[in-house]
Structures are given as structure tokens and as C-alpha cells.
Amino acid sequence: MTDRFMARAIQISIDNARTGRGGPFGAVIVRQGKIIAEAANSVVASNDPTAHAEILAIREACARLRQSQLRGCEIYSSCEPCPMCLGAIYWARPERVFYANMAEDAAKIGFDDSLIYGEISRSIGKRKIPMIQMMRDSAQEAFSIWAALPGKEAY
Numbered sequence: 236m237t238d239r240f241m242a243r244a245i246q247i248s249i250d251n252a253r254t255g256r257g258g259p260f261g262a263v264i265v266r267q268g269k270i271i272a273e274a275a276n277s278v279v280a281s282n283d284p285t286a287h288a289e290i291l292a293i294r295e296a297c298a299r300l301r302q303s304q305l306r307g308c309e310i311y312s313s314c315e316p317c318p319m320c321l322g323a324i325y326w327a328r329p330e331r332v333f334y335a336n337m338a339e340d341a342a343k344i345g346f347d348d349s350l351i352y353g354e355i356s357r358s359i360g361k362r363k364i365p366m367i368q369m370m371r372d373s374a375q376e377a378f379s380i381w382a383a384l385p386g387k388e389a390y
Contacts, residue, residue, distance in 0.1 A: 240311040248313035251275035262288035263311040264296040272296035289320035293327050305329040318351045
């Protein structure tokens with residue numbers, strides 16, 4: 236059964252690669268044995284660096300389910316998720332993720348995430364893009380309001 240869903244994610248990636256309008260990546264989200272969302276990478280087509288297949292599929296699935304999490308769902312990705320997609324997957328909380336190509340395979344064709352993984356493990360002051368903390372005292376007000384808010388939906 237799961238082969239069918241992975242085959243669909245792979246076909247989406249192949250079709251997208253042929254267009255040249257996005258990267259060779261596809262993702263499918265399944266709930267109770269049915270596809271509820273699918274997407275292809277559209278970074279180039281949409282001029283959006285966050286338009287990875289997994290991110291777009293997560294957005295679509297959450298909108299269809301009218302919830303911010305994907306409990307009870309599975310994600311099928313044509314490639315091992317990048318750091319950004321991995322973060323989104325953990326926030327979405329699916330039951331499991333299946334993937335086909337490995338990060339090393341993607342790196343061989345120019346999609347190398349090793350820089351990002353390296354940056355994440357560095358202290359803020361040693362990252363290639365300067366990260367400058369400022370106005371923390373002012374920003375704390377939003378956190379105080381949120382902490383005191385009754386009935387908020389935790390995520």
C-alpha cells in the first residue's frame with residue numbers, strides 16, 4: 236500500500252524535473268489510506284525559497300483538515316527532507332515520514348544542505364549570516380500576553 240504513495244511522490248518529482256520550473260522533488264500526505272495533499276517543489280516558479288514540496292503539501296493538508304497538525308498522517312517524500320522541511324515536519328507532527336532519495340543523492344546534483352546543518356550546530360555568533368539580537372525587553376510583551384491568554388491552542 237505504501238509503495239503506491241511513494242510512487243506518486245516520485246512521479247511528481249519526475250514530472251516537475253521535466254518542466255525545469257522547480258526542483259526534482261515531490262511530496263504526498265496520506266491520512267487513513269487516502270492522499271489528502273500533494274505538491275511539487277515550486278521554488279523557481281513562485282520565486283519563493285520556502286516552496287519546497289514538503290512545505291507546500293503540509294500547508295495544503297493542514298488547510299484541508301482545518302488544523303495546524305498532521306497527527307494520524309504520513310508524509311511520502313521523493314527525497315530525504317532538507318533542514319527547513321524537517322523543521323516543518325516536526326512542527327506538523329505526522330506519524331511517520333517515508334523518503335526515497337537520500338540527502339547525499341541531492342547533494343550530487345547541487346542541492347547540498349550540509350552548510351545549513353553545519354550552521355545550525357554553530358553558536359549564533361559564529362554563523363555565516365550575522366544574527367543580531369535586539370529589543371528583547373520590548374519583544375517580551377508579546378510573550379507575556381501569550382502566556383497569560385486563557386484558552387489558547389498550544390502547538
